[in-house]
Amino acid sequence: MTDTVSDGEASDGKTDAGMVIVGAGECGARAALALREAGYAGPVTLLDAEAHDPYERPPLSKDAILAETPVPKGIGGAERLAEAGIAFRRSRKAHAIDRARKTVVCDDGSELPYERLLIATGARPRxxxxxxxxxxxxxxxxxxxxxxxxxxxxxxxxxxxxxxxxxxxxxxxxxxxxxxxxxxxxxxxxxxxxxxxxxxxxxxxxxxxxxxxxxxxxxxxxxxxxxxxxxxxxxxxxxxxxxxxxxxxGAMPNVELAEEAGLALENGVAVDATLASSDPDIFAAGDCCSVPMPLYDGRRVRLESWRSAQEQGGLAARNMLGAGETVSAVPWFWSDQYDLTLQIAGLADGAGSHVRREGKDGAFLIFHLAPDGRLLSASGIGPGNAVAKEIRLAEMLIARRATPDPQALADPGVNLKKLL
The missing domain is CATH 3.50.50.60 (FAD/NAD(P)-binding domain)
Structure with a gap:
């Protein structure tokens, strides 16, 4: 399988300084595409150690196992990346970062100069x-x-x-x-x-x-x-x-590249609320980084989440272009097991109390409240999408730092939308 080579890569194999992304998982691939969506016209290079086109990981424990031959759910295939003018180098591992020269050294000895670099190396099983x-x-x-x-x-x-x-x-x-x-x-x-x-x-x-x-x-x-x-x-x-x-x-963040480059680490690559590392020209996003969460009093959190990887990929891309946006999304997780779907919005750490809300067909939700009454998280389980709507409304309440009446949260007759 050959590399996808497009705008930004010269015939001698060298790439003009532009945006370089290490890791073509959910976060890295979304970031590459988001750079183009934001109007960036310079070189974009996406580097990945795997031989496959970018694919989503959540189906690996579900649909991919149930299929006779696992088929990946693609994020951005070679054709789409090429159409977007993204140089995709598969089966290529980043060996080192030369911060002084602003260059990524690959395992084959080639070098990729960068204007801004995104580390999206993900995590590996513990x-x-x-x-x-x-x-x-x-x-x-x-x-x-x-x-x-x-x-x-x-x-x-x-x-x-x-x-x-x-x-x-x-x-x-x-x-x-x-x-x-x-x-x-x-x-x-x-x-x-x-x-x-x-x-x-x-x-x-x-x-x-x-x-x-x-x-x-x-x-x-x-x-x-x-x-x-x-x-x-x-x-x-x-x-x-x-x-x-x-x-x-569990999983361990892949931080070796960042560590050898001398970047600050704290349960992953330590980034600020804009996803910038201790080097202002290097960003990190997804499973490999920890970020201070404004919604949770600046507590540093490393999120292993499909949606967070998506959101942080887009945020990192915009901030690599100088947007200066900060992390604001409410953490969200889900899991499908048999016909049951579990969804979680927010983080329950620091909760002082919780209330339960009954739903249909055995579904229910648990709301966690801070000592001051602010809604911190909501967890729900039920068949299919039984809890999806209420989790989404709870997510909006968490984002607004709402302090809803616990009795209203517990009462299935009260529409959560009215609490917004």
Whole structure:
């Protein structure tokens, strides 16, 4: 597969200084296109270590697993990038940043001069501590890329045994997909319940019950002692038999490029509210960076979110052109498992109280309020889009720093729109 070469790249392979983006995931690809949408006519180069056209990652644990052959959901294919005058270099890794010369050095020795640089290198799966067999064990995998999804899909089917280490979003979505394919599934979670850091206990309980009803085995409070050829050895002396083991215990930001360049780090590349790093000509966005959130008293947060990657990609592009906009979007997350959809708006950290609001067909929402009454977050679960409208309205309330009446929030007869 060859590179997509378009405006900005000369015949000798060198590129005039312009905008360079490292990472062609959701954030990087959207940023490249956003530069053109904002009217930038100079050179734009998009650099990515993967061999594929830019694609979305959320379907990897769902639709891509359910398909006989995983098919990516594209963001901006080679043709679209070329039409936009974007030089897309796939299978090319950024090796170093020379800040003095304002140049990105690639793994093939080529150099890309930049006027502004965006680091959108994303994150990678956190390795399993104490895995004495090593990451190269043939039956131990992670899920982050299209190639990972293809490898997992090939190992699933009726009678196959899958062990998922980690009861977070990715692990549970994969477990649901594997059950639909007829595989035997065991989810191993070290903490007392699923999704301990992500959702209220009531919502986690619904998901636990649903996975169990679908035939998945859920083990909470289960510590992994090691990986064996037969499966996963637990601290209580038992072994979970598995043909395939997927480790899903979180992600680590890819900051090596930024770190070697001497940029400030704090749970990712430390950026300000405009997504500028400690070097004013270098921006960072998406899963690899942490940003102070004005809505949450400037608390620095690293968001691993599809929507945040989209929003930050566009924001970074505009600010690379001098817009000076600050982060204002409310964090938003979602997960599909079986016929249930979970949606979350905002961040619940620092909440002093919460209220529950019942919906139709078993759906419900949990609202978290700050001690001063301000709405901080809303989490909801139900079949299909049962909670989508109310989560969207809650998102608007959070953005306006609203202090709604808790009784009104809890009353399903009160239209949340009236609280805006």
């Amino acid at each position: 390795p399993l501590p104490g895995n004495d067999r090593g990451a190269e064990a043939p039956n131990v995998v992670t899920l982050r890329t299209l190639d990972d999804a293809a490898r997992i899909r090939a190992a699933l089917g009726p009678g196959k045994r899958l062990a998922v280490i980690g009861g977070g979003f990715i692990g549970l979505e994969l477990a649901a997909s594997a059950r639909r394919l007829g595989a035997e599934v065991t989810v191993i979670e070290a903490l007392p319940r699923l999704l301990s850091r992500a959702v209220p206990e009531e919502i986690a309980a619904v998901l636990h019950e649903r996975h169990a009803a679908e035939g998945a085995r859920i083990l909470t409070g289960a510590r992994v002692a090691g990986i064996e050829e037969a499966g996963v050895a637990l601290a209580d002396g038992t072994t979970v038999a598995a043909d395939l083991i997927v480790v899903g215990i």
